[in-house]
Amino acid sequence: MEKVNPLKKITGFLHDEKGKISILDEKHVMGVWALFQFHITFISDEKEESSNQIWMNLITNEKSEFMKQQQNRIVYQSAPLYHYPIPTDLNMDEAFVIAYNKVKSDAEMEQKQRRQDQHLQKDIDRIETYYKDLLKENDRRTARKGLSEDKVKEIATKSEAIVMEMDKQLEEIKKKSYGHTEITLDHGIIYFVPILHYDIDISFRSERKRQTLYYNPITKQFDKGAENPAVIDGV
Incomplete structure (x- = not known):
């Protein structure tokens, strides 16, 4: 990064920013990354x-x-x-929560896709069709003439039993397919990588603001750090 024009690269990265961009400070600092390796079990x-x-x-x-x-x-x-300073306070707890929530969200999305699986839907349709046919056949018996009150109650009770059995079968097959997910942290690794810290001034008309950028030599990319609110010159 030092051997090329850093302002040109920074201007390209901040291409959506209006106004003049200038570098106020450039220094070496230590970047810190945490790798979280999660183990996911779908049961x-x-x-x-x-x-x-x-x-x-x-x-x-x-x-x-x-x-x-x-x-x-x-x-x-x-x-x-290198023994460069770390430019900001680190919050490992918050980083872990963000990482865990990402893994949890991915797992929930995968579980949702399982629920939309065509094979599962075919099994659901098969069970519903079977028990609905039983219900229709049982309901036809109520149309017969001369049925006693006890017989009508018997047919109604059987219809209720058919519905309960259908719901039970559907619940069982959904449980087998849906299951539940367990997420555990397998291990974590901390990486310290020398990076470049830039304090940037962005001036547009009467307003100015400062932006912190970090240049990563591994990815050849910038990351945005803190941004100070816009100020008006002369105020």
Whole structure:
């Protein structure tokens, strides 16, 4: 990043910003990422297991898909080569909650797709058709002439029993298909990566604001940090 024009790259990244962009400060800092490896178990009539890896940027407290995709480019060292400062306070608890909620949301989406599975719907249709035919056949008996009051009650009781049995069968097949999901943290890893910290000034007409950017040499991408509210020159 130092060997190229950083302002050009920053301007390209902030292409939606109006006004003049200038660099106020540039310095080396230590970026920090947390890798959370989750184990997901879907339990129904069978057990299915999978995993989900979430990378969190602890400087910005946001998920980092680019870092996950580019993790093979990270060079590991047994001892640190750099001792740069960490530019902000880290909130590991909040990062974990964000990562966990993402995994939970993905698992719920997968479970929802299971409920929409065509094979399940075919089984539901088959059960409903079978018991509805039984109900129709049973209801035809009430149309017969000369039925006693006790016989009418017997037919009505049987209809209720058919409906209850249908609901029971539907509930069982849905439970087998829907199941429930268990999410556990398998392990976590903390990564320290040297990055570049930029304080940016953005001036548009009489307004100015400051924006913090972090340049990641692994992903070749910028991440936005803190943004100060706009101020009016001369006020």
